[in-house]
Amino acid sequence: MRQTPLLPRGDAREAALFFVVSALCFLAALSALIAQGTYTAAAAWSAQVEGELSVIVQTPDRALAEDLADGIQQLNGVIEVNLLSDEEVEALLQPSLGSGVLAGSLALPLLIAVQADVLVGDPSPEITALMASMSIEGEVNAHSGYTAYVREALRLLRFVAMAAVTLLAATAIAVIAFATKAALLARRDIVDVLHLSGADDVYIAQLFEKRFWVLAVQAGIGGAVAALAASAAIVFFFAETDGIAAQLLPQPDLNRWNIAILLATPIVAGIVARSAARVTVISSLKEMM
Amino acid sequence: MSRYRAGPGDDIAVSLDGVCLNYDKTGEVLTDIDLDLAKGSFNFLTGPSGAGKSSLLKLLYLAHAPSRGDIRLFSRHTQRMKRRDLAHLRRRIGVVFQEFRLLDHLTAFENVALPLRVEGQKASMYRDEVIDLLRWVGLSERVDMRPPSLSGGEQQRVAIARALIKKPDLLIADEPTGNVDFEMGRKIVRLFVELNKRFGTTVLIATHDLELIREFNAPMLRLSHGLLAQDRDFGDRQ
Numbered sequence: 001m002r003q004t005p006l007l008p009r010g011d012a013r014e015a016a017l018f019f020v021v022s023a024l025c026f027l028a029a030l031s032a033l034i035a036q037g038t039y040t041a042a043a044a045w046s047a048q049v050e051g052e053l054s055v056i057v058q059t060p061d062r063a064l065a066e067d068l069a070d071g072i073q074q075l076n077g078v079i080e081v082n083l084l085s086d087e088e089v090e091a092l093l094q095p096s097l098g099s100g101v102l103a104g105s106l107a108l109p110l111l112i113a114v115q116a117d118v119l120v121g122d123p124s125p126e127i128t129a130l131m132a133s134m135s136i137e138g139e140v141n142a143h144s145g146y147t148a149y150v151r152e153a154l155r156l157l158r159f160v161a162m163a164a165v166t167l168l169a170a171t172a173i174a175v176i177a178f179a180t181k182a183a184l185l186a187r188r189d190i191v192d193v194l195h196l197s198g199a200d201d202v203y204i205a206q207l208f209e210k211r212f213w214v215l216a217v218q219a220g221i222g223g224a225v226a227a228l229a230a231s232a233a234i235v236f237f238f239a240e241t242d243g244i245a246a247q248l249l250p251q252p253d254l255n256r257w258n259i260a261i262l263l264a265t266p267i268v269a270g271i272v273a274r275s276a277a278r279v280t281v282i283s284s285l286k287e288m289m
Numbered sequence: 290m291s292r293y294r295a296g297p298g299d300d301i302a303v304s305l306d307g308v309c310l311n312y313d314k315t316g317e318v319l320t321d322i323d324l325d326l327a328k329g330s331f332n333f334l335t336g337p338s339g340a341g342k343s344s345l346l347k348l349l350y351l352a353h354a355p356s357r358g359d360i361r362l363f364s365r366h367t368q369r370m371k372r373r374d375l376a377h378l379r380r381r382i383g384v385v386f387q388e389f390r391l392l393d394h395l396t397a398f399e400n401v402a403l404p405l406r407v408e409g410q411k412a413s414m415y416r417d418e419v420i421d422l423l424r425w426v427g428l429s430e431r432v433d434m435r436p437p438s439l440s441g442g443e444q445q446r447v448a449i450a451r452a453l454i455k456k457p458d459l460l461i462a463d464e465p466t467g468n469v470d471f472e473m474g475r476k477i478v479r480l481f482v483e484l485n486k487r488f489g490t491t492v493l494i495a496t497h498d499l500e501l502i503r504e505f506n507a508p509m510l511r512l513s514h515g516l517l518a519q520d521r522d523f524g525d526r527q
Contacts, residue, residue: 002313003412008394193390196350197404198380201374286372 008232025223028168052143055112077120134161156233176276216273292323300328302491308358329489336512383452387464442473
């Protein structure tokens with residue numbers, strides 16, 4: 001025999017609450033997904049540039065630069081050396097200076113791209129010494145220097161994402177607590193009858209806990225799905241972007257971290273709602289009776 | 290102050306010592322109530338509106354704690370009990386209200402079964418018992434109906450059945466005949482008398498209806514301005 005729930009089915013207030021919790025779950029999940037995606041993209045980019053160096057040669061003598069490149073290739077830990085063509089240098093500078101400006105109007109330096117083994121160490125001092133021995137003016141630019149900034153930015157991003165998720169969770173707790181108290185007052189008649197029928201505080205709290213658990217899990221699923229759709233749209237939109245921006249944007253894969261975030265969203269929402277409801281009901285009942 | 294004692298026998302179900310109730314410091318609603326209700330006694334409580342009848346009943350069905358004094362129910366000091374234990378003690382008390390206080394979204398059957406459901410009993414265990422009780426109060430044809438589709442008298446009988454389903458040791462009724470017609474009011478009180486005789490339930494009924502009190506000729510406690518007064522016609526005083 002199916003029993004009617006002791007708390008009546010939801011009304012307009014619960015629909016509004018469902019919307020608010022869904023929106024909070026959406027924002028929390030989206031924050032976490034974007035933070036995770038950006039972190040993955042930046043980590044991949046950092047790993048790629050970690051062993052890279054650029055050698056800027058201040059001489060128009062391409063043959064001398066080729067000799068220098070051959071010398072660098074002989075150094076311990078150097079994996080690959082590539083003297084860039086004028087077209088490749090132009091392509092590198094184009095995002096900063098625009099197209100059509102460079103051709104013949106500026107004296108471009110020669111660039112040697114070096115890929116070194118990060119496990120052996122930074123070959124910059126040896127390259128500098130080699131240039132000095134060959135009387136070549138120029139400078140060595142180790143890209144690993146930039147990764148420190150990226151790491152710092154990632155730490156900040158992670159902190160901001162965690163702060164955003166914590167703030168959203170705190171907002172959800174406040175909203176659920178407020179809604180529970182409102183529901184408790186609106187259903188005071190039921191609470192009184194249950195009390196008179198011998199129900200203790202825990203029994204009454206469980207009715208509200210169950211109600212808000214179900215509501216928050218459903219809202220969490222809605223929010224997580226919306227966050228997945230939004231992040232997919234963001235990735236799709238920026239996937240068209242060329243150049244370095246595309247490398248730094250969130251990766252378009254559904255990795256285990258993203259799946260974990262999406263699965264955790266409704267469960268965490270449910271647990272938060274249930275706990276907030278329990279604490280609110282038990283403390284309110286002590287004030288009421 | 291005199292101590293009022295209702296009912297024969299030494300076994301006391303309800304005992305109040307120097308009980309005062311003060312809701313908001315503006316004045317005492319109840320003042321120095323000393324009262325014993327013997328087990329199995331049948332009593333009326335009367336008094337003008339605002340005299341404190343409902344407040345006294347609230348103390349007895351543990352919806353409120355007294356500001357001062359001591360309440361013992363079935364020999365247990367209620368002020369010293371934990372909230373959880375008070376809830377369990379409440380299961381020995383049946384309460385009937387003038388305004389019925391039924392849950393509109395539940396059927397008559399579910400309303401009556403509520404105290405059993407709260408205890409964690411399965412519907413299959415109490416189904417026959419609830420149906421029998423609804424038959425006893427004359428509602429065997431209304432089992433699956435919800436309160437809004439029942440008349441006032443029928444709703445009151447559902448509320449009574451809910452109060453009786455656990456065969457309480459104490460039955461408290463606050464103006465139970467106030468919202469039903471004369472005949473139904475008599476029928477309801479006769480149900481209480483039958484319960485009192487059959488199960489030895491201690492009964493306390495708050496009412497304005499002096500005619501009803503005379504008709505059933507039971508001890509009467511009179512409240513006036515928060516003070517319990519002796520009634521020469523119906524009350525016993527020690």
